[in-house]
Amino acid sequence: MDKYADIRPYNDDEVADAVARLIADNAFVDLIAKRNLPSWLAKVPFLSRPLVRSGLKRKWGSVKSVRQVQLEVVHYLEQIINNTTSQVTFSGLDELDKNGAYLFISNHRDIVLDPALVNFGLHQFDMNTVRIAIGDNLLQIPYITELMRLNKSFIVKRSAKAPKEMLRALTQLSAYIYDSLTEGHSIWIAQREGRTKDGFDQTDPALLKMLQLNGRKQKKEFADYVRELKIVPVSISYQYEPCAVSKAKELYHKKHHGEYVKQAGEDIESIVDGFTSDKGHVHLAFGQPISHDCDTPEDLAKTIDKQILESFYLHPGNYIAAQHADAIVDSESNDVKEFDKRMSAIPDHLRDLVMAIYAKPVLRKEEMDR
Template sequence: MPSLTHPSSFDSIRPFEPNELPEAFERLLADAQFRSAMAYVFPDIPFPSFAEKLRSCRTSMDVQKTFAYPFLAHLLETASKGGSMDSTAIDPSRRYTFVSNHRDIVLDSAFLAKFLIDNGFSTTCEIAIGDNLLSLPWVKDLVRVNKSFVVERHLPVRQMLEASKRLSAYMHYAISKKNENVWIAQREGRAKDSDDHTQQAVLKMMALEGEGDVIDRLKELHIVPLAISYEFDPCDYLKAQEMQLKRDVPGFKKSAQDDVVSMQTGILGYKGYVHYQCAPCLDGFLDTLDRNTPKADLFGIIARRIDREIFLNYRFYPNNFIACDLLADSHQLEHHYTPQDRSTFEQYVEDQLSKIDLPEKDEPFLRRCLLEMYANPYKNHLSAK
C-alpha cells in the first residue's frame, strides 16, 4: 500500500489530473442528467458547441475560466447587487488554505475561485467537498473536473482515521507540491443560524500530517481566515424549515434531494451584495503560541482566533441591524438603516416564511430562526470587539 505522502494514495479523493480529463469529459457528455443540467445553466450554448468547448480544455483551470468564471460573473450581475473580495492582507504570489464561514453549499468556494482571479492570483483554489453531496456519479466527476477533492464522511472509526490522515496529507501536498490554494469550511455543514464557530476537529485533521509539531504542521498550510457576507441568504427559509424539523422530528436527517434543492436555491436565488474579506495569514499568530501548550488547549486557542478574525471581518448590511432590533423589539440600531429599510426587510421575512410548507408550521419559531440568521453575525462581531 502506498504511503500517505505518495501521490497515488490520493487517487480516490483528489481532483482529476490533466491526462484524466478527456475520459471524464466523455463520461459527463454521455450522461443525460449532466446534459440537462448544462442546458439549464448555459441555455444560449447549443450542446454540440458546449461539448466542443469542454473537449478543448486541457486543465481544470481551463474549465474554470471557460465555463465557471463567466457563469459566476453572470450570476453576480443577475442574482446579486455585485460581489467583491478584499485580499490586501495577503500576498497573491503565495499559496494559502482559506478557512471560511459556510453559508452556501456551492457558491462559497465558487465565488472565492472567481475573486482570486479578479485579485491577481495566478491560480484559483482546490475545494474540499463532502462525499454526502456526491451520490450521483456525474456530480462526482464534475466536481473533480472543477478542482475539488473529496472529504470522506460517515465511515467506521478505524477507516475514518485513515481517511482523515489521507485528507490532511493531501491538503499539505496541494499547498507545498502542487502550488495550489485550498478552501475548506470552518465546520462540517453550514451553520444554519449563522452562528459561525470553527470546529476543532477540522484543525485536528489538518494537523494530522506534515512535519514538526502541531504549530509547524498548521503553518505549512498558511491558514487565512475568510469572512463571507451575503446580504440575503436565498436558503434562509430552507434552513429555518430544517431547524423546525430537527426540533420536532426525532432523528431527522436531510435527504440527498434536500441538498439538491438547497444547491439550486442557493445558486439561483437573490443574494443582494456579496463580499469576501481575507484576514491576515495565521502564520505570525501561530509563532506567538507556546509550543508546550497541551494539544487540547492549543486547538481551542487557534479555533477561537479564526472565529475572531471572521467575526471582525464581516461586512454588514441594513438587514443585520434590523434583525437585531426586531429580536430585541427595539430601535437601538436604527442609525444603521432607514424606516424604508426596516419595512422592506420585515416584508422580506414574511415572504420567506410563506415559502415554508410544514404540516404544523410554528411561525413564531420560524420567524425567530430567520431573524437570528441575520442578527448573529453582528452579535458575534460585537463580542469579538
C-alpha cells in the first residue's frame, strides 16, 4: 500500500500519463501559446492548440522518467539564468558528501526559483537533486499540480484546518520526509510558510516541531533525531529581490487596510514574475550539517538562522539601503547606479518598504555582531 500516494512526487511509471494529461489540458496549452506564439495566433485556439500540442508531443512525447523530466527542466532553468541573471554562484557544496542525503532548509524569497536554484547547484556539483516541499495552496490549477509532481515536488497540506485532520497531515508529512532521507533522497523545505515579505529571514519553530512528530513516534530525543535528519541551512541572496514591488504592495495594504487577501492567480503571477524579472547576481551559500546544541525546536531555529544570516551574501543594494554605502568597493559602482535607478522607478509610497527589504540582512548582521 502506497501510504504517501496523495502527497509524493510521481514515480517513473507515472510520468508518461502525467505528460499526456498536460498535453491534453487546454489551459496549459493556451499558456504555452501565449508565451511562445504571436499574440494574434495565440488568441485563436482552434489554430494555436494543434500547433502547441504537436510541438509538445515532439519534445515531451518520449519522456518516460523523472530524470528525463529534470534534464528538460535544467535546460529551461539555464535559459532563465542566462536571460535574467548576471551570474549564479554557490559556496559550501564542495564540503558536502556527494552521495549524502540532506534536509536543506533555506530562507524563502521566491516561490519556485529558490528550490530550482538549489537543484541547479546540486546538479552542477554532480549531486542528486532534492524532493521539493510545496504548499497545496499553489496547486489549485491541475496543470500546476502535474508540473510540480513531475519535478519531484511533494505536497504540504496547508488547507487542512480541523485539528485532527491537520495532525494527520503533519504526521504523514514528517514521516515522508524522514523516509525519503533514509532512502537516500535529499529534501528542500523553506524555513517558514510563505515567502518573507520584509527581508526578515527567520525559521519558524513550528516547522521543526512538525519534523519531530516522526521522531516522537520513534521515541527519539529531539537532539538525536536532528542529527539523523542532517539539516543543512541554505542562504539565498538575490541582488535584485524577486517580486519586490508586489511584496511591498502587500505590506502597504496590510499596514493601511488590515488583512491582505490574495486574488485568484496571484501566486502564478508571482511565479512568472520571478522567472522573467532581472535578478542580477544570485548567490546560494550551503551551510554545515547541524549536529549539536539543538535540544529544542527553538534552539534549532536559532542555529539555522545563525548559519543563514552569517552566510547571506550582501550586494551593493543591501549596503545602500542600510545607509552603509562606504562598504561598497569602487568596482561595484555600476551596480550602485543600477540599484539607484531601480529604486527611483518605484512609487513613492512603496519605496521605503522596498528599501527595508534590502536593508534588513545588513542590520541583522550588525545586531548579531554586537
